[in-house]
Amino acid sequence: MSRLIVVSNRVNPPTGKGDESVGGLAMALAAALREYSGLWFGWSGKTTPEFTGQLAMQRIDGVTVATVDLEEADYDEYYNGYANKTLWPLFHYRADLTAYDRAYGEGYERVNCRFAETLRPLIEPDDMVWIHDYHLIPLARELRKLGVENRIGFFLHIPWPAHQLFTTLPGHRPLVEALFDYDLVGFQTAEFQQAFEEYVISEADGEHVGPHCLKAFGRTLHVGSYPIGMDASDFGKMMKSARAARMRDLMTAATVFRQLIVGVDRLDYSKGLEERFLGFERLLIDNPDLRREVLMLQIAPPSREGVEAYQEIRARLDALSGRINGEFSDIDWAPFRYVNKNYRRDELAGIYCASKVGLVTPLRDGMNLVCKEYVAAQNPEDPGVLVLSRFAGAARQMKEALLVNPNSPEEIAEALKQALAMDKSERIRRWRALFENVQREDVTAWRDAFVADLAGTAEKLKALAS
Known part of the structure; x- marks a missing residue:
């Protein structure tokens, strides 16, 4: 079985002592990694005066984790800035709170590039890479630039907004184009998936070329809805x-x-x-x-x-x-x-x-x-x-x-x-x-449905081409 690499902004594996965060993402990802061999990569939550790309590896309650520290500027521009002052409010329909700042966008691109460069040496030829949430939308694009040809999936844990709202984001088209470097993009609900498809068709001259399959920007992308559950x-x-x-x-x-x-x-x-x-x-x-x-x-x-x-x-x-x-x-x-x-x-x-x-x-x-x-x-x-x-x-x-x-x-x-x-x-x-x-519809059903579809994307592309 292929190894699974999970990537998220924060790496926060449960300790097994009952003191996990209220949110369900940590619990869901840890459950996936206990089932499939692999590792969990992301930000340590710590900052450093200068980015070094140095990895910290450890094993926590059966989960192998690899973390990297970010610079203060990265934290301010990428995390507090573009992720939480731009994308989060916009995707939650709060255009009145959405902040647009060129430095935020530059920080977002810079951190995704740094994540890709740090992660690249950890990826083996048969690995599947599963990237999570709005912080890391461009990560597959950066990995492809570094020669990664593995199957890469992306799951969005937050809503995808209506395409008329999404177009208020400066640089909205390049952000969607970056999603076409994935093999599979998953959404929580069919409604969010439909909103994404409407954008691709209306704003990017895209088309459906098969069930849950879109073509745009010269590439083909599988999409689906995968409602996350609890353990x-x-x-x-x-x-x-x-x-x-x-x-x-x-x-x-x-x-x-x-x-x-x-x-x-x-x-x-x-x-x-x-x-x-x-x-x-x-x-x-x-x-x-x-x-x-x-x-x-x-x-x-x-x-x-x-x-x-x-x-x-x-x-x-x-x-x-x-x-x-x-x-x-x-x-x-x-x-x-x-x-x-x-x-x-x-x-x-x-x-x-x-x-x-x-x-x-x-x-x-x-x-x-x-x-x-x-x-x-x-x-x-x-x-x-x-x-x-x-x-x-x-x-x-x-x-x-x-x-x-x-x-x-x-x-x-x-x-x-x-x-x-x-x-x-x-x-x-x-x-x-x-x-x-x-x-x-528990976390196991969510995990297995997404990973199975990601594993099958190559066969689906062959079927479309034949």
Whole structure:
């Protein structure tokens, strides 16, 4: 079997001690690398005065990793700049927050070139290379320049925007052209894949030359949708841990006479946190009888604190949470807890299990694994209810959730009221359907589908040529 090389901006393999990040990318990639021999390459998360390209190799919990440090200028221009001030807001439909700076684009190209030069000596003739996310779109182009002829796949974890929006990006055409140096490009949903195809056909004079196959820029590219899942089996084991049980018991005791609504999100403007807070506030305004009956817990670990937009949203959320508690609290209770810290995944599992409602309302999201973890954490005999944004990629799979428009506080409030009042039989019916999907469309299914299609791209090209 061919060796698999995974490449991502950050290399963050799980330690096996239950303290992994809330996000699902690290868990998903580690699961892939334990199944297929190979290594995980990317940035160490550290900076150095001058880029040297020196590799650090180690093996962590069964995963071989190779990391490289970046210069401060690389971090500012490539990571904080083009990746998180240009591509991230644009791809999440926040053109108002998108920053265009020539230095950012130059830093993005420079780091992708440096990654390619550092990675090239590690690639053996039969390896398959699987590159991840918006930070590294041009990496295949740079590897091809260095003579790499291996099969190279790319998976985009975030949304691909509508082509009319994407054309507002200076240099949008070269960025899409770089994707045609891959053999296979994968998206979270068919909707995102279609948006990409529309751009290629409308803006690059491309054409379909076969099922899920596009031709443009003189090259042929396979595309597909691969909804990422979670490791349901591993999460089930985590639910039985002592930490999960302690956190479940703690939250159950804290809400013995109240129903717990929980949200867990990285502190980011794409997650719809302001709108969510306003939706909970509307629930309290419209339903005075519920005020002492519910507690909302929002966990929002800070991220990208060097980016101004993130500093601004944190200030707004601090003010909004204070306003809600100031308006509705009494001397012996408060309706809202807003916490800016990280929790272990096993602790979060316990919190999910103790809650009556999981509130996951991003304004735009590639997939969102929090909603799947919430479902996996529920007690089958008395499950909670998932309230989910229709603009999360997961909404296409999880239709039995209460789907809402996250921009509407009234719609969020109504869904919360419906969830809190839902009888047990309906909760069980909805949960069973959701859990079946979580188990079926798990990380293994995602991994195997993408790797199998990447392995088969050469045969598909031969079939098209014949």
